[in-house]
Amino acid sequence: MSALSKNESFHSLKRLLSYSSRHRRQYWLGSLYSFLNKLFDVAPEILIGIAIDVVVSQKTSFVARLGFETPQEQLFFLAGLTLVIWVCESLFEYLLLVTWRDLAQSIQHELRQAGYTHLQKLDMGYFENQTSGQLVSILNDDVNQLERFLNVGANSIIQVFSTLILVGGVFFAISPLIAVVSFVPIPIILWGAFYFQRRAAPLYKSVREKAGTLSSRLSNNITGIATIQSFTMEEREAQALESDSHDYQVANASAIRVSSAFIPLIRMAILFGFLCTFIIGGLMALRGELNIGLYGVLVFLTQRLLWPMTGFAETVDLFERAMASTNRVLNIIETPLRIVDKPEALASAPFNQPLTFDHVSFSYQGRDQTIRDFSYEIPFGRTVALVGPTGSGKSTLVKLLLRFYEVGSGAISIGGTDIRDIQLKSLRQGIGYVGQDVYLFSGTIADNIAYGLNRKLSREAVIQAAKLAHAHEFILGLPEGYDTIIGERGQKLSGGQRQRVSIARAILKDPPVLILDEATSAVDNETETLIQKSLEQIRKGRTMIIIAHRLSTIVGADDILVLDQGQLKERGSHEDLLAKRGLYAQLWNLQTHEGREAYQEADRI
Numbered sequence: 001m002s003a004l005s006k007n008e009s010f011h012s013l014k015r016l017l018s019y020s021s022r023h024r025r026q027y028w029l030g031s032l033y034s035f036l037n038k039l040f041d042v043a044p045e046i047l048i049g050i051a052i053d054v055v056v057s058q059k060t061s062f063v064a065r066l067g068f069e070t071p072q073e074q075l076f077f078l079a080g081l082t083l084v085i086w087v088c089e090s091l092f093e094y095l096l097l098v099t100w101r102d103l104a105q106s107i108q109h110e111l112r113q114a115g116y117t118h119l120q121k122l123d124m125g126y127f128e129n130q131t132s133g134q135l136v137s138i139l140n141d142d143v144n145q146l147e148r149f150l151n152v153g154a155n156s157i158i159q160v161f162s163t164l165i166l167v168g169g170v171f172f173a174i175s176p177l178i179a180v181v182s183f184v185p186i187p188i189i190l191w192g193a194f195y196f197q198r199r200a201a202p203l204y205k206s207v208r209e210k211a212g213t214l215s216s217r218l219s220n221n222i223t224g225i226a227t228i229q230s231f232t233m234e235e236r237e238a239q240a241l242e243s244d245s246h247d248y249q250v251a252n253a254s255a256i257r258v259s260s261a262f263i264p265l266i267r268m269a270i271l272f273g274f275l276c277t278f279i280i281g282g283l284m285a286l287r288g289e290l291n292i293g294l295y296g297v298l299v300f301l302t303q304r305l306l307w308p309m310t311g312f313a314e315t316v317d318l319f320e321r322a323m324a325s326t327n328r329v330l331n332i333i334e335t336p337l338r339i340v341d342k343p344e345a346l347a348s349a350p351f352n353q354p355l356t357f358d359h360v361s362f363s364y365q366g367r368d369q370t371i372r373d374f375s376y377e378i379p380f381g382r383t384v385a386l387v388g389p390t391g392s393g394k395s396t397l398v399k400l401l402l403r404f405y406e407v408g409s410g411a412i413s414i415g416g417t418d419i420r421d422i423q424l425k426s427l428r429q430g431i432g433y434v435g436q437d438v439y440l441f442s443g444t445i446a447d448n449i450a451y452g453l454n455r456k457l458s459r460e461a462v463i464q465a466a467k468l469a470h471a472h473e474f475i476l477g478l479p480e481g482y483d484t485i486i487g488e489r490g491q492k493l494s495g496g497q498r499q500r501v502s503i504a505r506a507i508l509k510d511p512p513v514l515i516l517d518e519a520t521s522a523v524d525n526e527t528e529t530l531i532q533k534s535l536e537q538i539r540k541g542r543t544m545i546i547i548a549h550r551l552s553t554i555v556g557a558d559d560i561l562v563l564d565q566g567q568l569k570e571r572g573s574h575e576d577l578l579a580k581r582g583l584y585a586q587l588w589n590l591q592t593h594e595g596r597e598a599y600q601e602a603d604r605i
Contacts, residue, residue, distance in 0.1 A: 012323035015330050016146075020110070026103045033096035034155045038162040040089035044082065045300035046170065096155055104150035112143045115332045123339045124404040125365055133216020138332060141211055142325035149322030156315040167301050174294050175284070181276040182302055185269030189312065200317065203255035204324040210248040212328075217244045255317075277302040339403055341423050349422045351430045351512035353415025354379050355401075355543060360410035362400060370396050372566040373410070378559075380512075383544040385554035387587065388563035394547045396566075398515050401545075402428060432511035436518035438502040440490030445475055446482040448490070449504045461508065468534045469504035470527055471497070496527065503531065507538060514538070517547040528553060551588050560584065 017027075068074045116139055164186065171179035221228060221237055228237050281298050284290035355378040363369040371393045378384050386394040400407050403424060412419050419427055440448050449462050462482065466472040474497055478484040490498045503519055516535075520528045532553060535544075548554045555574045562570035562577065562584045570582050577584035 009320060009323045012326045012330075016323075016326045019330060019333075020107050023103055023106060026099060026106075030096060030099040030103060030154065031158050033092050033099055034158040035162045037089060037092035037096050038159045039166060040085050040092065042163065042166050042170075042301070043085045043089075046297055100155050101151055104147045107150060108143050108147040111146065111329050111333070112139050115139050115143070115329055118333050118335065118337075121337050121339075122335060123337075123406070124399065125338070126335065128365065131212075131216040131220070133214075133219035134212040135332075136219060137208075137212040137215035138325075138328045141215065142208060142328050145208075145325040146322045146329070149318045153315050153318040153322065156312070157319070160312055160315070170301060171298065174298060175281070175290060178277055178281050178284075178298055181280060182273045182298075184276070185273040188265070188269045199258045200255055200320045203251065203258060204320045205327075207248070207251045207255055207321070208324045208328060210244070210251045214241075214244045214248050217241055255320075274302050339406055339424065342421060345421055345423045346417065347423055347426055349419075349426050349430050350415030350417060351543075352380050355513065356413045356416075357397070358411045358413065360397075360400065360407050360412060362396060362405065362408040364405075369408075370566050371400070371408075374563075374566070374568055375410075376561060376568060376571070378543055378545070380543055381541060382558045383539050383546065383556075385546045385548060385557035385560045386563060387548060387551060387554065387560060387584065388569075389587075390549075391565075392563040393566040394563055395517055398433070398517055398545065398547065401515075402431060402433065430512050432506035432509045432514040434499075434502050434506045434514075434516050434519040438490070438495075438498045440486060440493070440498055440501060442488045443485065444480075444483050445478070445486055445501060448486065448501055449482075449508055451505055452509055457508070462504075465504040465508035466501075468507050468538060469500045470530045470534065471500035471504050474500070496524065500527070500531070511542065513543045513545070515545045515547075518549065519546075520550075520553060532556075551584075551591055562587075 020027075068077050119135065119139075168179065168183065171182060217240065221241065228234060277298050281290060281295045285292055285295040357374050357376045360371055360374045361369060362371040370391075374393075374397065376384075386397065388394055396405075399405055401412055401419070403419060406420070414422070441451065446459065446462050449465055450457055459482070463472060466475055466482075475482055475484075484492075486492045490501065493501070499519060503516075506514060506516075520531055536556070538544075546554050546557060554560060557574070559571060560574060560577055561568055562582070564583060570577055570580060570584050572580070578588060
């Protein structure tokens, strides 16, 4: 299990490097600047030893051999060299910070953008098994976690290993014996780092999952705050949030306990290495086997060598969190697309031709068949209504037409061209859709009506669409009229007002195919009647598909299709279907005075 976790972490790193290969130059530059910064960072400790040698040896010191005869000249030379070293260290620290942070920002932006762009291309079946909170957590929190590692952790790892190389080289040049003894703790520290890394990997994976669950809970509850308040469920939801937050806290605590145990281990290893250098080097200096200045260099460099290892635990901790996050982000980006354009797909669809459903069958994943062998042809310019009991497959047919899902068998075609042979963008641009669950974006009413149109439209065109949807009057009554901000999901508007804005949005799009899925369910009878009259004008020159439970809204349709359990049971005009006395007549009677009286009589019995 632990070996698997280790492999997962480094596999995640490999995936990240492969994905961000376009930034290879920045990776190399950042690594170079980190190494050079550490090179000049280590140098002052060496200069301290050389300065001690100058004070002790004076005219026979190491610096004297460079041509500086007096101790004063030697000290001034060392002072000038120190200034140069500090300037170089500061310069390369600036360069490494800018390079790594720019890289972090670039990859953060690209990952979030790529994840969101790919998410938009996934079929609706993918979202059935996801929560919006989890997805938001991945595209926000997880991407930010990776940014934090690139900002700090990558440089830390490079500098730790640079220190080992640079300081190790100095140690072996001065005294191989002390170098070997002082380096004894290094394998222990590295073993401890990877041991704890393997232990921490599954724990941080759990932390990210708990964070996503918590984010999902918060997102859902804030969105549904009106429902929570109306059912007085504040206390229960607070308890549910407390439970999710506690799970996140426990998961984090487990990971923290493992990562925190690493630091005491490193401290003891550092103490061992320091004492070895301090004692062995001191004895050698007393016996005259080691220059006093070099002894000072070794003592100072021992801490320079080992002390940064205390931060290695935090770096490993940051690495594990980042790799767990990287996996979640890249899993979204690499999710296969099930609905894609064929290479030879048509750039435009023949919408002025008949729309045909040819023996279409479909079932949602893990559920019984929703559409069963449905066949029907809608001539261009006709208005067709779909009615039937809840769950009969009406809305599913529309989703198949929009290619939110792919048909299981059979085909849907426009003018004899299978919709799978038409570019997805072209297909959906030619279809206007108004659903019962209207979604409006935070912004002005005018922006929402004009949403989805790339061309800039005049205010007059927006107003005309609103008038046809009978939204103009209520819009004028708002504080800022068409420039009124309506809030998230249009929460400042009533359900009926939102539906009328949505209808205006579809009208302004002016599509050759217009679908109304319970589009007037939230408006009053008077407004609905007015909208129906407008639709009589709108329906000219386009195909319309109307889904309705309220049968009075589809009486004037050219053809009415009655579905039941995914099958086409009846079709015909309103009068024809009433004359058949079948399922449609039963539904009609239930919604009329005659049907209500029958229910009341049954209730009395």
